Amino acid sequence: MTTDPFGRAIRDHYLGNRDEPLIDRDGDETREHSIEQWYFGEHDEDAWRDSWMEGPLLDMGAGAGRDALYYQEQFETVAIEVSEQLIEILRDRGVRDARLANMFELRGQFNRDRFRSAHAVGTQVGLAGSMAGVRQFLADLAFVTTPDAAVVLDNYAPEKDATKDVFAFREDPAPGLAYRVYHEAYKGGVGKTLLFRLFSVDRLREATIGSPWEVTxxxxxxxQWRAILEKV
Structure with a gap:
């Protein structure tokens, strides 16, 4: 049965009803998903990252709202998620503008020049699946952001030896590329297979060619790496 085990587990955790772990599974290899640590801790006050963020801000893959709750006290923040259960949590926790939306379908969901900055921390940009998908994502992101916009993105760095030990890592013969492939399970529900495209900053720079974005x-x-992109 394919369900939303990720959203259900985080919802149960939030409500105090979770008595089983959320499991990430790659074949016979498993790990317990660290819900409290990754979704309900305090905003990581990275002054370097936060200095680039201005409103209106688009928080893509907002999770349980850790970052959106912090940013919305400074400027308009729109938080998006693909899980209805996470949207319920975001709203209940006090995120003022939480919307069910896919970060890889931005052009059909927001007007041109809607946001001054955008934020996707958690390596979710890898769910673009391919470098062609990353280029399309950057094109759509350019459409919904202002001419002076800045964006923060992060991903695993496949060129680093330590990254090979990351859960569900898959080698790619092409330099600066790799994959992660796994699915999640919770209380009998099994999520769809997640395919993350891992790419180096050099590959990110290649993906910006022909776009208004520059890695600055x-x-x-x-x-992992974390990068700031600005329009040029």
Whole structure:
């Protein structure tokens, strides 16, 4: 049975009703999804990242609202998610503008020049699935953002040796590329297979060619990068 185990597990956790873990599964390999740590902690006050954010802001893949709750106290923030259960949590937690929307279908959901900045932290940009998908995403994001917009994105860095130990990692023979493939299970429900395209910052720069975006700042962690894109 294919359901929304991700949204259901986070909802149950929020309501205090979760008595089973949310499981990420890659064949015989499994891990417990860290719901409290990843979705209900305090906003990670990264001054470098936050300095680029201005309103109106689009928070893509807002989860349980950790970042949207922080940003909306400073400027207009629109939080989007693809799970109806997460939208209920966002609204109940006090996110003032939470919408059921897909970050990979922005052009059909928002007007041109709607946002001054956009935010997608959590490697969800990899769900574009391919570099062609990333280029289409950047084109649609350009449509819904102002001419002076800035965007923060992050992803795993496939060129780093440590990234090969990340759960559900798949090698790609092409330089600067890899995949992650897994699905989630909770209380008998099984989610659809998630295909994440991992790409290096150099590959991101290639994807911006022919678009109004330019990668203007980058920071690295042990296995991930975080980049600022601005329109030029």
């Amino acid at each position: 700042a980058v920071t690295y962690g042990d296995v």
